[in-house]
Amino acid sequence: MKKPQPRIEPYHHPAAGWGALKQVAINLIKEKVTGGNYRTLLKQNQPNGFDCPGCAWPDREHASTFEFCENGVKAVAAEATSKRVTPQFFAEHTVTELMTQSDYELEQHGRLTDPLVYDAQADRYVPIAWDDAFRLVARHLNALDDANRAAFYTSGRASNEAAFLYQLFVRMYGTNNFPDCSNMCHEATSRGLPGTVGIGKGTVTLDDFEHADTLLIFGQNPATNHPRMLGELRDCAKRGATIVSINPLKERGLERFASPQHTLDMLSPSGVQISSVFIRPRVGGDFALIKGVAKRTLELDDAAREAGAERVLDVDFLAEHTVGFESFAADLRAESWDTIVAEAGVPLEEVLKLADIYTKGKAVIATWGMGITQHKNSLATVQLLSNLMMMRGNIGRPGAGLCPVRGHSNVQGDRTVGIEEKPTQAFLDRLGKAYDFEPPREHGYDVVETIHAMLEGRVKVFIGLGGNFSIATPDTPRTWEAMRSCALTVHVTTKLNRSHLVHGKDALILPTLGRTEIDMQNGVPQGVSVEDSMSMVHISYGMNRPASQNLLSEIAIVARMAHATLGSEKVDWLGLAADYSKIRDGIEKVLDGFENYNERLKQPGGFHLGVASRDRVWMTESGKAQFVVHAIALDTPIHRARAAHGQQLMTLMTTRSHDQYNTTIYGLDDRYRGVYGQRRVLFANREDIAMLGYEPGQRVDITSVWDDGVERHVEDFLLVEYDIPRGCLGAYYPETNPLVPLSSVADGAGTPTSKSIPVLLSPALSPALSPASSPALSPTKAETRVA
Ligand SMILES: Nc1nc2c(c(=O)[nH]1)N[C@H]1C(S)=C(S)[C@@H](COP(=O)(O)OP(=O)(O)OC[C@H]3O[C@@H](n4cnc5c(=O)[nH]c(N)nc54)[C@H](O)[C@@H]3O)O[C@H]1N2
């Protein structure tokens, strides 16, 4: 295929539509997906098919007609590619050489076929027998003087069975060090909601979308990240529901959408209007905005009470189900409108308008994504949003509720089955009893703590079940230094990525089956189960021939690692790996809600794992839903940086382009935002560009402002004029991860603050790199800055 010409060209069509159909065809051709594997696309999210590895958005009954999703197809095509990375490939390339390739190029090489071990002398990965690989892992783990010197990462694609077995192995080994991708993702949700409604999960199911009259979409870009959600929003819009987008950007998919399942949409040039209202806070302004809406709700209730009209607050719900409302109300009354408006970056009329919409809604769903969770105050923001919804009883009734929209297809399930660095004692008790051992009791490290621990020599072995730890994480040069200080790094993986190249003294690449592939154990095809964003648990069967004969399933890899490290006296690891239903029996024993697990998975669509708050049962300390008071923070790192640098200081958010899946770069376009053939772009407001003395199209370097004396810097970004609030910038992740300071995390959640980085710009010093070939994360540049 010819190299794309880098260009900027605004997109005027509705999201999805014909543009998406065209991309599907292009991706199947690019990945050279062959005959049989095409047909598997039709089995995606079907009762006997596989769960889409794309995102965690649920499916109607998991049994509807084939739901079309461009990015689901990209994810499946990327896994079904006929390209292969064989031992021969590694014989031809040293690791140092591969480091000069971009993440996009690394992804393009295809599927890994054989287990590999790093040979330091040759600076190459060379083949290793599976048993030898497991022996190497066991030798390292058993040589550590303390189990807490190892960390076990999980990316949210791992199935319930793989994740449960993994946590059992790791806890029997002796640690709770479970950094996982959700530490960087919805942690503010998982840690915040238990404090208000008792459980860190959403309260709605898809059925509620049929009854909602108002939807508030906070900080999400569904056209790219959860395309199937747009189908749901489309139907809501057609029914006349009010949809509000709360986002600094006017994302295309929230404006107009043409559903490929609906002929009329496809024939209409403008598609269907989705959001009728766009509220555009400044980056990080949501907390103040939501506080304003809550304050106004209270004022409207005061007025209604005085006039003897119907109350605006759901007083029955407040009385019967909640505690703490009085102090919450007092805090709202004391809050100044000036502070709210200044910190939200939204004019007062807009705050009042949003409150008006919210209070007119009889059934309101609030959804949220990374625009809410990746800030310093993200946990407080999630709790405040939950409180706002509680004011009008919008939790636990039809058509209303909390809807965090998760990322990875099984990130929620992984946490449910025990991928948790802060497990409850009750969970550990049951696990220990079921498997006759004493689990480690003290809390383990999350992602950021793991990196700190490696840097300080406290963690020496890193094992990753999927993911791309070295560039999904913040502060790239320090993370690389951390990874390189390890005695052993191990990656269970499908495709070559940066993390394999930024390795410990010993290093293993263990290639595994993807979810779309047939997983045969003892002659019986095995299914795995996953839990989506709305707590539906269902089974998934792969359909494609494995990419290589020498792949093992994730479960087999975990089991054989455990067998080699711990032996099989207590747990018959290999027996469990031979029949996954036995692992599910274990899950059923240890966790509530999984009664008759194997049986209930046979129902088409699976089953709903009860969420207590949905039933208005509150698993909080008080036994009620709790109002929590948080002040608007006025002394954040952003405030301090602005005080020091004035107007020059900008707040940078890092998001996904349309052609990526997290760190996996499928292509170089971001169609809906009008970016083609390049990724090193920086979206800025036209007036800011002028104020800072630049021109659109000029190239700039970006430096973050932090107080630890470390220079964090990325180079050579194209300034693109964009409709974004003043003082805010947008760029892609992972290219900008070197800018996120390791110590900059969400209070109470530990999430890197990758959507609010205080930065300064300067004219680009280096000559412009060719955008199409520039390393996605210029590794050499990042490396030169490793202290
Ligand atoms: N195709 C595809 N699908 C994916 C992924 C992918 O990379 N590619 N990733 C998966 C994963 S792991 C996740 S977590 C989800 C992520 O899905 P999203 O949550 O949609 O993630 P992002 O693209 O990072 O950014 C979300 C939005 O937040 C907005 N935003 C930024 N700062 C703020 C703010 O301060 N306030 C508000 N209100 N909005 C803000 C941005 O403008 C953007 O529209 O998608 C999942 N699905």
Ligand SMILES: Nc1nc2c(c(=O)[nH]1)N[C@H]1C(S)=C(S)[C@@H](COP(=O)(O)OP(=O)(O)OC[C@H]3O[C@@H](n4cnc5c(=O)[nH]c(N)nc54)[C@H](O)[C@@H]3O)O[C@H]1N2
């Ligand atoms: N600056 C910034 N940083 C961020 C974010 C952001 O918005 N901005 N978002 C954060 C978020 S929300 C997340 S979730 C993390 C994502 O962090 P990760 O989950 O670590 O990253 P991914 O890019 O999803 O992982 C991709 C790799 O997983 C492997 N893989 C794919 N499929 C499989 C499989 O079936 N099995 C196994 N074993 N491996 C597989 C492939 O090798 C692929 O290269 O990044 C976070 N980092």
Ligand SMILES: [Mo]
């Ligand atoms: Mo995520």
